[in-house]
Amino acid sequence: MNEDKSNDIFIFPKWTWVLRPAVAIGAAGGLLYAAVVVTFGFSPWATDVGYAPVQPVPYSHALHVGQLGMDCRYCHSAVETTAHAAVPPTQTCMNCHSMIRAASEKLIPVRESYATGMPVEWVKVHDLPDYVYFNHSAHVRRGVGCVSCHGRIDTMEVVTQVEPLSMGWCLRCHREPERHLRPLEFVTQLDWVPGEDQLALGRRLREQNDINPPQDCSTCHR
Amino acid sequence: MPPMKHDGARYWRSLDELAQTPEFQEAVRREFPNDDFDRLPPATRRQFLKVMGASLAMAGLTACRWPKETIVPFAHRPEGRTPGVPEHFATSIELGGAALGMLVTSFDGRPIKAEGNPLHPDSLGALSAVAQAQVLELYDPERSRRLLQREGGQAFAREWPDFERAAAELFAGAGDGVAVLAEACSSPTRSRLRAAFLAARPGARWYEYEPVSRDAEREGARLAFGEPLRGHADLSRAAVVACLDADPLFDHPAALRMARGFAAARDPEHGAGARLYVAESSFSLTGARADHRVAVAAGRVPALLAQVARRLVAEHDIELPPAAASFAALPAAPGSERERHFVELLADDLAAHRGSSALLVGPRQAPAVHALAALLNLALGNAGATVAFTAEPEPERPPHLEAIAALAGRIREGSVRTLLILGGNPAYDAPADLGFAELLGRVPVSIRLGLHEDETSAHCSWHLPRAHALESWGDGRAWDGTVTLRQPLIEPLYGGRSEIEVLAVAHGAGSVKGHELVRETVRGLAPAGDFESFWARALHDGLIEGRRASPARRSCCAPPSPRPSPAPRASSSCWLRTLGSSTADSPTAAGCRSCPTRSPRSLGTTLS
Known part of the structure; x- marks a missing residue:
């Protein structure tokens, strides 16, 4: 080999050739994966x-x-x-629940709202x-x-x-x-x-x- | 601070630091207590950037979180209210001493848009830009939000009960040394409260000041008729309209009505024509619509009018009363060729359209000019046709400039101990030679009710936040005298109170709600019968039908006829007392149209 180092470029050894398809498949798969994630993962059907x-x-x-x-x-x-x-306003709930299940624990926020006038904050x-x-x-x-x-x-x-x-x-x-x-x-x-x-x-x-x-x-x- | 421990060169920022004087060390200890900088972890620039970068990236992540929204329904939904459906309420605002009716759109309990009230005579469904901007004023973040008391150069936050206690002391007794400075206001409720306030305190004085007003017009009527009358123009029936430095289509409390009238008159199919002559010093909305416009300095307008009067008398046999001679003798320096041409055209056209012309003069002109214009309108037979005069709501009120000067004089002589300022901003807009801001400092106790903490508030010992017109109950009178109601669209955002509520506190009535005060006034105006339905109707319409001033039937320069005696059921409002009972059957503007137009000759004989 020439001693001149100026033209000395790095050459991949032959054994790395087997990696080529792996890299290509990886790149293509990654793109596909990203596309699939964005298409389905970001769609309102998923979110x-x-x-x-x-x-x-x-x-x-x-x-x-x-x-x-x-x-x-x-x-x-x-x-x-x-x-x-x-x-509906709390009043609508109390149309019935002033008599039905009037002591239910689950209805405490409704009764509180009815008594204080502060609204129930529904999500x-x-x-x-x-x-x-x-x-x-x-x-x-x-x-x-x-x-x-x-x-x-x-x-x-x-x-x-x-x-x-x-x-x-x-x-x-x-x-x-x-x-x-x-x-x-x-x-x-x-x-x-x-x-x-x-x-x-x-x-x-x-x-x-x-x-x-x-x-x-x-x-x-x- | 111990000397920095490091190996490099030592830097210092002041000679004191270099010398490590005890004063310097004391100052550092006070500025950075308990911080030994040398023991803090060494925060390098690299580390700082790392942390900041990470927090920036993390902050971005929060955007990925789905926002959780809540639905907050009423606990008890008010009757007739459907969420998301806007509602409209008739209310009014006070602009320069006349009430303007409007319909305000309220969306889920918040006023969002003001438009005109079609039932209101001065609005007819339209609203000026100034009135529409009321919604912006309501939500102005600069509005005053607290009640302040200044003592010994310091301001303390106070509550309304504190003011009520202080007011009970300040306004007790016969009111010696008490003065009230208020804005011009047409409110019957305020008139009622003022009368009660002054009657209980004979020593108290009441002043009204408005920096921009139509006082010259009022004083002009006083010169011409012996008492202040209010002029109204019905442009819809005018064939010739002359505006001398006047802008009736924009700069007038009844501008919207006059603009409608003018548009009707210009209708080529049915209108009277309304050929428009304008002489003005700046381009106004009216000037932009003129058929004949001449640009003159405002100071030339008196001479112009005098020339018109002279030509009418000389060429067209118009007879003016002797009193008019003094007004017509206004200086008449020779004008330009354009001006002379304008005067000739205008005078000939006015003479050709007796009884169907209108001569208007702007508020900047002197009272004598207004007087001459009023007399010319009479002599031309326009009164009762295109021009009407009604009684001024408060004829005893001195002109605003005199009032503020009188108040300044009393402050200067030290006889005002308690000054209540209702609205306005006199420290800013009172005539500069009075030095009002400086005078305010001499009053021992000055109380200011205002929307903003402004120049006047800064010089007063109390500042009270005022409730906005859209937050308060009130009433007023339109330019033609129609009683107009005001109802709140929203609770006061910053706990303010209205003028009448503060006046009630000063009077010693305690913290009465404006609602009660206005209802009491309306009760005095209501016919016998079911008051609740009358009240509901009035609130719905925003006005009380038929409550307007009747035209004054008075020949010019005659001694003022005795006032009509107050009707038995007239309210305690001063304005109503002077008017007597003007109910729906009294002549209105429409009724006035039906008066026969007097021929100029016969009028001339009554004049001379």
């Missing part, structure tokens, strides 16, 4: 669905709606007229970003059932988010509302099943009620 925070009062929709058969609108009375469905489950405008009455009055977005609340001990509430999810229904339309009288009936094909019923209702959901940006991002 939002299944969110079931602990509430200050262990109120069971399964008991009140599922077993006792209360209508959604007894408590969420503003849902048909305003943007908010309105979590928000279905939380849309602040830059999104959503109006409950616009959907409920046109035959989109509660169940379409909130799931089977009547079977939930603890309210859990079941839909991603992402923009793509909203748009899917705005593009194809017939998948979720039902007669107005069944809007709050969570276990209702159409007697015929949902698509056929939905198309007919859409035609009948002239339902054309807007898809422009300013509909929700006002």
Whole structure:
């Protein structure tokens, strides 16, 4: 070998050739892994669905709606007229609980709130970003059932988010509302099943009620 | 501090440190007690950056946490309230001594937007920029949040009960040495409380000061008619409008109504036309709409008006009362060619439209100019058609400038011991030659109610936080006299109290709520019958229908006729006493339109 060190470059030994495919597979796999993690791990299906925070009062929709058969609108009375469905005031709880289970320990926060006038601080489950405008009455009055977005609340001990509430999810229904339309009288009936094909019923209702959901940006991002 | 222990060169920051004098060591010990710097771990630059970098990275991580939001419903939802649905309330604000009705939007209990009250005669559903900005003033973070008492150069935080105890002593007795300095205010409740306050304290004095006012107009009417009358212009029926340094479309308590009237008159299909002549020194909103505009210095306006008057008398047989001669003899230096042309056009047009023209002069002009304009309006037959005069709500009130000068004089001679300042900011806006800020320091006890801790508060021994108009109960009168109510949209954010509540405390009535005070006033105005429904209706509308001033039917320069006697059920408000009972059946502006327009000749005979 020449003694001149200036041209002396490092040459990988031959045995490292076996590592080449390993490195390539590692790089490609890493990219794929990152893509998969970002696609699925960051999607609302992973981050939002299944969110079931602990509430200050262990109120069971399964008991009140599922077993006792209360209508959604007894408590969420503003849902048909305003943007908010309105979590009920403590007064609504006490309509019944001043007599039923009046001494229950679980209801202490409710009774305290009723006596002091300080509100019960419920934890928000279905939380849309602040830059999104959503109006409950616009959907409920046109035959989109509660169940379409909130799931089977009547079977939930603890309210859990079941839909991603992402923009793509909203748009899917705005593009194809017939998948979720039902007669107005069944809007709050969570276990209702159409007697015929949902698509056929939905198309007919859409035609009948002239339902054309807007898809422009300013509909929700006002 | 022991000398630094290290091997390198020793640095020092002062000669004292180098010498390690006892004074220096004492100063260091006081500045850094118990800190022996040499025993602290050596924090190198590298270490510092490491720690800061790590905490920055960690701080970023908190953004990954899902924010937990709470829903806080009412425990007892008020009747008729639905969360997320805005509500509107009729209320009013006081701007320069006249109330302006507005509808305020409240979203979940917070006022967010002010718009005009369509039922209110001076608003008609619109609101000026100043009035709309009330919402910003309400949420102004610079507002005063505490009650202060200054003693011996120090300020102490106090509570309202402390002030109430102090007030009980300060305002006890016959009120000798007591003075009150208030803003111009049209509130019947304040008038009622003031009357009660002064009646119980014969020695007390009441002063009203407003830096920008329409006092010249008022004094002009006094010159022309022998008593202060308030002028109203109905531009909707005017064929010719002349504005001399006046900006009726913007700078007037009834500007919104006049702007509507003007727009109606300009309607090419139905309007009277309202050809607009403007002579002004700066470009105003009115000037921007003028058909004929001439730019003149404000000081030239009297001469301009005098020339118009002379031409009307000389060329068009308009007869002016002898008294007008002295006003018309205002200096008439020859003006520019443009000015002469303007005067000729204006005078000829005014003469051609007798009974359907309006001559308006701005508040900057001297009383004599206003007097001449009022007399010209009468002589042209405009009074009762496009221009009306009503009784001034408080004719005995001296002009603001005289009032503040009188108060300054009394302070200077040392006869004011307790001064109650309700609003305003006289230390800032009183005439500079009075030296009011310095005079305030001479008053033993000065109490200031204000939205801000400003120049006046700094010179007073008490500062009281004032409740904003959107936080308090109150009332007022529109420019045409309509009684307008004010209701709070929100509890006082910073525990302030309104002017009438503080006045009630000073009067010794204790901490009465403004609600009670206003209700009591309205009770005096209500017809017999169910008061609760009357009150609910008045609150809903924001005003009491039919409570407006009736036009004064008075020929010019006649001795003032005796005042109508107070109606048996008139309230204790001074303004109502002077007006007698003006109920819904009294002539209103609409009724005034139906008066037959007198021909100039017949008017001329009554004038001469």
